[in-house]
Amino acid sequence: MLKNIRIVLVETSHSGNIGSAARAMKTMGLSQLYLVSPKYLPDEQSIALAAGADDVVRNAVIVPSFEQAIADCSLVIGTSARLRHLQSSLIEPRQCGKLAIEAVKCGQKIAIIFGRERVGLTNEELLKCRYHLTIPANPDYSSLNLAMAVQLICYELRTAFLQTTPVSVIDNSVMSPQHLATAQELEYFFAHTERLYQSLGFIHNQGVMSKLRRLYQRAEIEKNELNILRGMLSAVEKRLISVDNNS
Amino acid sequence: MLKNIRIVLVETSHSGNIGSAARAMKTMGLSQLYLVSPKYLPDEQSIALAAGADDVVRNAVIVPSFEQAIADCSLVIGTSARLRHLQSSLIEPRQCGKLAIEAVKCGQKIAIIFGRERVGLTNEELLKCRYHLTIPANPDYSSLNLAMAVQLICYELRTAFLQTTPVSVIDNSVMSPQHLATAQELEYFFAHTERLYQSLGFIHNQGVMSKLRRLYQRAEIEKNELNILRGMLSAVEKRLISVDNNS
Numbered sequence: 296m297l298k299n300i301r302i303v304l305v306e307t308s309h310s311g312n313i314g315s316a317a318r319a320m321k322t323m324g325l326s327q328l329y330l331v332s333p334k335y336l337p338d339e340q341s342i343a344l345a346a347g348a349d350d351v352v353r354n355a356v357i358v359p360s361f362e363q364a365i366a367d368c369s370l371v372i373g374t375s376a377r378l379r380h381l382q383s384s385l386i387e388p389r390q391c392g393k394l395a396i397e398a399v400k401c402g403q404k405i406a407i408i409f410g411r412e413r414v415g416l417t418n419e420e421l422l423k424c425r426y427h428l429t430i431p432a433n434p435d436y437s438s439l440n441l442a443m444a445v446q447l448i449c450y451e452l453r454t455a456f457l458q459t460t461p462v463s464v465i466d467n468s469v470m471s472p473q474h475l476a477t478a479q480e481l482e483y484f485f486a487h488t489e490r491l492y493q494s495l496g497f498i499h500n501q502g503v504m505s506k507l508r509r510l511y512q513r514a515e516i517e518k519n520e521l522n523i524l525r526g527m528l529s530a531v532e533k534r535l536i537s538v539d540n541n542s
Numbered sequence: 543m544l545k546n547i548r549i550v551l552v553e554t555s556h557s558g559n560i561g562s563a564a565r566a567m568k569t570m571g572l573s574q575l576y577l578v579s580p581k582y583l584p585d586e587q588s589i590a591l592a593a594g595a596d597d598v599v600r601n602a603v604i605v606p607s608f609e610q611a612i613a614d615c616s617l618v619i620g621t622s623a624r625l626r627h628l629q630s631s632l633i634e635p636r637q638c639g640k641l642a643i644e645a646v647k648c649g650q651k652i653a654i655i656f657g658r659e660r661v662g663l664t665n666e667e668l669l670k671c672r673y674h675l676t677i678p679a680n681p682d683y684s685s686l687n688l689a690m691a692v693q694l695i696c697y698e699l700r701t702a703f704l705q706t707t708p709v710s711v712i713d714n715s716v717m718s719p720q721h722l723a724t725a726q727e728l729e730y731f732f733a734h735t736e737r738l739y740q741s742l743g744f745i746h747n748q749g750v751m752s753k754l755r756r757l758y759q760r761a762e763i764e765k766n767e768l769n770i771l772r773g774m775l776s777a778v779e780k781r782l783i784s785v786d787n788n789s
Contacts, residue, residue, distance in 0.1 A: 319690060324680040347683055389701070430697075431704055433571040436594055439693075443566060446690045447697050450677075454636070457678060497777035506770055514761035523750055530744035531778050538785045 314344030315442030321348035323449035373424030392455030561591030562689030570696035620671030639702030
């Protein structure tokens, strides 16, 4: 199960950190590493610091954009030290472990994203995450290095995994993953919404879209629900076009 | 309380590891570092890797023997990958956190000991520990480096510590209730949605409304979000009316 959880590192500045993160992952049984446009591609230093986890480095998937790293995932968790606007979606490592293992048991694809060494994830990236993960570090000195953060989160994933009982055959309380909208489907919906409501003069800036993103991320939208929401946008568009044609 | 828990590193081979361990400690609020006859005394590399935790390195207590590092402690916990003869006293990091915080609350002095990078603690040293702490790593690759192990244990100490404080600082599961939309406000929103989309010919029966209700109930909508959703409905209505008037 741990192999179905993807660790995504965004624009790492040091190739050594890729190796250290890979080592941290492997000690906890994870192996799926995605790199979003790393400043330096994996090199000898990555392999050296990976120690016996060089296979994780060699199998890393390198993608040019954040969106490509999460496109096929239905649960996206972003790490962040910034708490202010994210209260309702904020989780700590222990919750993260439980949530991710629950989701992976249902066959979901999960991405846990770690931001740039100095500046973390951008606000735009954070808006694409369902949950925001923060490590409850010492407020006077919260400077965990990247691989240390990866180590802690992978440790909580492993601990949650070891604590799970075998999956019961039927569990009605959980949705099967194919019912959930993927990150990419959500992006299409957001783009569609923004386009229509800009044309209606309702959306002038990113503030409204940020709030809508937060709302719909939280709702964990199913595919059939997303179809309805898309249908509503199209219904408005069709009416406007037919009215334009008749006038 | 965390300041009363001592981290002891026995005969470290690399001075860098002293710095990385100090940084890991400080991120979790620990500061008391003991070094048992390190192969290399703390040096520039230790300070460099400590980053902003150089105070922990500078204040480290260096002692010539294991016994001196633990002499005044009433609870001694030794880390070990070796399980064979230690079953009865074996604990995992989570238990370690709880035990140590319980003890420190009673005013005990506590030492948590990390062995040599390659070979850990000797059997003789392990026999002087009350508990034996093992990290539940991947059995196929259990090679955590020293500072990573320190990071995990200090994280569990901090987590146990934060759980003992009476008031939890953040409670994610509840938002302050005045921020949430009331049932009546939600009803107005649903009625508004139904009216508009019936007039657009999108809603023919209750099936769609049931699905939308389920979605928005699940999202636990806040008042400000509901205002946006109502505003979007009004924006569509206004455009339709102005188009009707002009045609």
